[in-house]
Amino acid sequence: MIQARCKFGIHLDMNVGHTGLEFYRAAPAAALAPLGRSVQTDWEAEGAVTGLAGWNFRGRRMIRYMPLMNFPRFIHREQRDFFYLTLRHVLPGNDPPGGGEDGHWRTRGLPQHGFPFALATAKVPLDPAHPELTARLLKIDPRVVAVQGAAGVDDGAPAIAVFNGIARAKNDRPTLWLSRGAFSIAQDAPDGGAGLFSGLSPSEGATGAAAAVGITDDDGMLLYAETDAPDSAPALERLLGALGCSSKMLLAHSLAPALGGTTNLDGAPAVPGDTASVRLVRRSGPGARSIFEDTPVVPPEVWQPLQMRRIRYLKKPTPTPAPGTSGAPATPSPSSVPTASSAGR
Numbered sequence: 001m002i003q004a005r006c007k008f009g010i011h012l013d014m015n016v017g018h019t020g021l022e023f024y025r026a027a028p029a030a031a032l033a034p035l036g037r038s039v040q041t042d043w044e045a046e047g048a049v050t051g052l053a054g055w056n057f058r059g060r061r062m063i064r065y066m067p068l069m070n071f072p073r074f075i076h077r078e079q080r081d082f083f084y085l086t087l088r089h090v091l092p093g094n095d096p097p098g099g100g101e102d103g104h105w106r107t108r109g110l111p112q113h114g115f116p117f118a119l120a121t122a123k124v125p126l127d128p129a130h131p132e133l134t135a136r137l138l139k140i141d142p143r144v145v146a147v148q149g150a151a152g153v154d155d156g157a158p159a160i161a162v163f164n165g166i167a168r169a170k171n172d173r174p175t176l177w178l179s180r181g182a183f184s185i186a187q188d189a190p191d192g193g194a195g196l197f198s199g200l201s202p203s204e205g206a207t208g209a210a211a212a213v214g215i216t217d218d219d220g221m222l223l224y225a226e227t228d229a230p231d232s233a234p235a236l237e238r239l240l241g242a243l244g245c246s247s248k249m250l251l252a253h254s255l256a257p258a259l260g261g262t263t264n265l266d267g268a269p270a271v272p273g274d275t276a277s278v279r280l281v282r283r284s285g286p287g288a289r290s291i292f293e294d295t296p297v298v299p300p301e302v303w304q305p306l307q308m309r310r311i312r313y314l315k316k317p318t319p320t321p322a323p324g325t326s327g328a329p330a331t332p333s334p335s336s337v338p339t340a341s342s343a344g345r
Contacts, residue, residue: 002135007290008290008293010335011291013080014307016067017067017068017069017114018068018069018080019068020061020062020066020067020071020073021061021062021063021066022059022060022061022062022066022068022072022073022074022075023057023059023060023061024057024059024072024074024075025057025059026049026052026056026057026059026075026288027055027056027080028054028055028056029048029054029055029056029076032046032056032058034259035058042064043060043061043064043066043071044058044059044060044065044200045057045058045059045060045066045071045072046058046059049075050075050076050077057072059072059075064155077231078329080267088143088235088286089218089219089220089221090116090141091105091107091116091117091118091119091120091139091141092105092106092107092116092117092120092139093105093120093139093219093221093278095122095124095241096124096137096243097122097242098125098128098242103122103123103124103125104122105120105121105122105139106120106121106122107119109157109332110161110259110260111158111160111259111260111262112282113158113160114282114285116141116143116144116145116285117282118140118141118144118145118160119132119138119139119140119141119160119161119259120138120139121137121139121259121265122136122137122139123135123136123137124137124239126227126232126235126236126239127235127238131228133227133229133235133312134227135225135226135227135229135232135236135239136225136226136227136266137223137224137225137243138161138223138224138225138257138259138265139221139222139223139224140160140161140221140222140224140280141221141285142181142182142183142184142220142221142222143179143181143283143285143286144215144282144283144284144285145161145178145280145282145283146178146179146280146281146283147194147196147278147279147280147281148279148280150194150282153281153283154283155238157281157282157283158260158282159160159260159261159262159280159281159282160259160260160280160281160282161257161259161260161279161280162253162257162258162261162270162277162278162279162280163196163197163256163257163277163278163280164255164256164257164258164273164275164276164277165254165256165275165276165277166196166197166199166253166276166277166278167197167198167252167255167276168195168197168276169198172187173195173198173199173200174186174187174188174198174199174200174201174249175187175189175195175196175198176196176197176198176199176201176213176222176249177189177190177193177194177195177196177231178193178194178196178280179191179192179193179194181285181286182220183215183220183221183222184215184226184247185214185215185247185248185249187212194197194271196278197251197255197278199213199249199250199251199252200249200250200251200252201248201249201250202233202237202248202249204277206302208231208233208250208252209232209233209236209250209252210226210227210228210232210251210252210253210254211224211225211226211227211250211251211253211254211255212224212225212226212233212236212237212239212240212248212250212251213225213234213240213248213249213251214240214241214243214245214248214249215245216243216244216245217244217245217246217247218244221280223240223243223245224255224257225239225240226254226255226265233250236250237250252295256270256271256273259263261279285328286307
């Protein structure tokens, strides 16, 4: 681990059968595609997820001949300690469908201010029938951004994106919210939610909309799309639907997002404005944290003798002394037990 430049490590169970690594994919039964072959039961498994009706799992050992006992082990309840890691979506993700050679998500050169990436941009055809009409896309990860001024956000946090010319409705209008590391579009505020800006619902038929926002169903990313094409509301709605957004909101005009507060989506300097704006800044996202940081790292000649020392940690029950022996009261004989007549004398 030292040669691998690990900063910190922990010792797992010293018995090989209790130490191992397993990979799992759990999903609704209909969502797991057929494997197409028989399961190799010496290192693969599949079945129902205990306590989660309708869900199945498919798993395997990390290494085929790993001597881990009770496989599949960590998809069920377990008496011993174990920890788990879950996969999460990070930017940029899959390229937009139908984007062509120029339709790749771009993350390089953008104000990410850390990893995972906070935003990505792309340019795609607005309508496949009219490739000359394009839409500029901005994708933002809600897990690593926060609204400037929100509770717990550092005043000096660097800007990720600034939306300009925003509107906040006071009644019955869909609004984009950011709450607990997740975007949502709704009229009512979620618990602890910060309202970014309001817009129009697709059902209102706002043909003059020049921009739209959506939230992807699979990973919860925010998608902002804008175009210079006229009467683009239906095309914008279709584009967000093709990108996996069932939650959408139209905008009457472009919000001229400034990446890092300095450049627009085309990479040109952003023109500062005096209209209302919302500034999204970088925040610390979920990740690994060191524990027991005060535990010193020592070489094997220090810890190995301690590990080899056997310490009994399960106390033996105290034996019950035999009758008549020292430490236990002797049972009186029948001749020494006083009777009622002798007690009367």
